[in-house]
Amino acid sequence: MNRTLYNHLIRDYSREGRRGFNVPRREGMENAVKQALPQTLLRKQAPELPQVDEPTAVRHYTNMSTNNFGVDTGFYPLGSCTMKYNPKINEAMAASPVIARLHPAQPFASVQGALRLYWELQRALSEIGGMAEFTLNPYAGAHGELTGLMVIRAYHAGRDDFGRTKVIVPDSAHGTNPASAAVAGLEVVEVRSRADGTVDIDDLRGKLDDSIAAVMLTNPNTTGMFERDIPAIAEAVHAAGALLYYDGANLNPMLGVARPGDMGFDVMHINLHKTFSTPHGGGGPGAGPVGVRAGLEDYLPAPRVVRHNDGTFGVDCNPDDALGRISQWLGNYTVLRRALAYILSLGADGIAQVGPLATLAANYVMNALSDLYALPIPGPCKHEFVFDGLRDKSSGVTTLHVAKRLLDFGFHAPTIYFPLLFHESLMIEPTETESRDTLDAFIDAMRRIADEAATQPEQLKMAPHHTPMAHPDETEAAMHPILTWKDLTS
Numbered sequence: 001m002n003r004t005l006y007n008h009l010i011r012d013y014s015r016e017g018r019r020g021f022n023v024p025r026r027e028g029m030e031n032a033v034k035q036a037l038p039q040t041l042l043r044k045q046a047p048e049l050p051q052v053d054e055p056t057a058v059r060h061y062t063n064m065s066t067n068n069f070g071v072d073t074g075f076y077p078l079g080s081c082t083m084k085y086n087p088k089i090n091e092a093m094a095a096s097p098v099i100a101r102l103h104p105a106q107p108f109a110s111v112q113g114a115l116r117l118y119w120e121l122q123r124a125l126s127e128i129g130g131m132a133e134f135t136l137n138p139y140a141g142a143h144g145e146l147t148g149l150m151v152i153r154a155y156h157a158g159r160d161d162f163g164r165t166k167v168i169v170p171d172s173a174h175g176t177n178p179a180s181a182a183v184a185g186l187e188v189v190e191v192r193s194r195a196d197g198t199v200d201i202d203d204l205r206g207k208l209d210d211s212i213a214a215v216m217l218t219n220p221n222t223t224g225m226f227e228r229d230i231p232a233i234a235e236a237v238h239a240a241g242a243l244l245y246y247d248g249a250n251l252n253p254m255l256g257v258a259r260p261g262d263m264g265f266d267v268m269h270i271n272l273h274k275t276f277s278t279p280h281g282g283g284g285p286g287a288g289p290v291g292v293r294a295g296l297e298d299y300l301p302a303p304r305v306v307r308h309n310d311g312t313f314g315v316d317c318n319p320d321d322a323l324g325r326i327s328q329w330l331g332n333y334t335v336l337r338r339a340l341a342y343i344l345s346l347g348a349d350g351i352a353q354v355g356p357l358a359t360l361a362a363n364y365v366m367n368a369l370s371d372l373y374a375l376p377i378p379g380p381c382k383h384e385f386v387f388d389g390l391r392d393k394s395s396g397v398t399t400l401h402v403a404k405r406l407l408d409f410g411f412h413a414p415t416i417y418f419p420l421l422f423h424e425s426l427m428i429e430p431t432e433t434e435s436r437d438t439l440d441a442f443i444d445a446m447r448r449i450a451d452e453a454a455t456q457p458e459q460l461k462m463a464p465h466h467t468p469m470a471h472p473d474e475t476e477a478a479m480h481p482i483l484t485w486k487d488l489t490s
């Protein structure tokens, strides 16, 4: 069956008077509703909706849902984003009506179980990160960064140290780092990377003074390299009176291997929608919990879930030094539940295998392809690595072409043109959840694409050939999106 036909079905098959449902009519209901609502809110005209039968509507949405790519439909090696498989038990836990139907304003005594789960996740993340305390309130990684930087500002302000207006960020950092710093009212100072992709500690030392509030680092950094100098960096940062921030969006390779708190980091965030297998994409909902070392707990935002001495749980809405609210209520609770389900179902032993397996998978793929793809920073890597396009660039085949051709093989494209350190960045992160068969199939596809680049480059450049939509006008789609149904026949 031609899928493309179904993509346009709703538009093409809308017929005056065609219906797919029957709303039971209740005597007097329409008038009762009309009287209950303010006149200004009532429609003057019926809404313009497609008029279709039920099978048409069901087929339309079912086919649409398979036109997109998801981690449930195929391998998704998107570097820097950790698109690991999200176990279905997480979904079952989050959907449980026992929890899903709670109201955030319910009296604390009636939601003790829910608060306990929340508190347990705070404790689990503190243990995993090596931190004293975590807030689960932030909605995303970037939101966590902003929260963490606000905590750092509050810490300096609490010491009457108001001159610290800058934050140091490496040139390889994720774009949200400088953005969050700017939103937090801090000026960004960039620190150079060395040829091996790690932070140039001499350049960093030269930039540390009493105007620096914090240094933000990602470890392993955005090129997938482990920063070996963290203890020395932490010492220099602390000697200058600044705090060390850990961007733990990609904590995955560290699970079971090392803890940011033990390395000397003061504040960190974690992306639950990357490392802890909660859904990711489409703009959320996500969660970016923030952890702090001992001594900074009081600056975390409110509200906080606490355990009282008698073993009951409560919500502290107005701790003295807290930042105040950075989210509605306690954050994205159903996302938090998924993460806790993941942690508890793996257990301490399972969690400890995540980092090593993710690292093994990344090195396996890297080594199997580095004869054909340029590897500017030789491994071993951690959970991800960056190719700088094909080794042989004479055919004019770029990273964009490789990425589009991969879609024909049923694989999502890796991250492309990021990090900005290389012209043809192709950033691959397989994660620990893929079988060796899947990794081998991906390697085969990548090798075949390199072969096509040599033998039939012009055809390769026209890819993808087999996706439901091949060559959308990306600019037009961004500038003039059509997001609602319009009756084009009349």
Ligand SMILES: *Cc1c(COP(=O)(O)O)cnc(C)c1O
Pocket: 080, 081, 140, 141, 142, 143, 174, 176, 177, 218, 247, 249, 250, 271, 286, 288
């Ligand atoms: C994804 C990511 C972020 C931002 O997380 P969001 O949830 O997308 O805001 C920050 N830093 C790094 C290293 C990341 O990979």
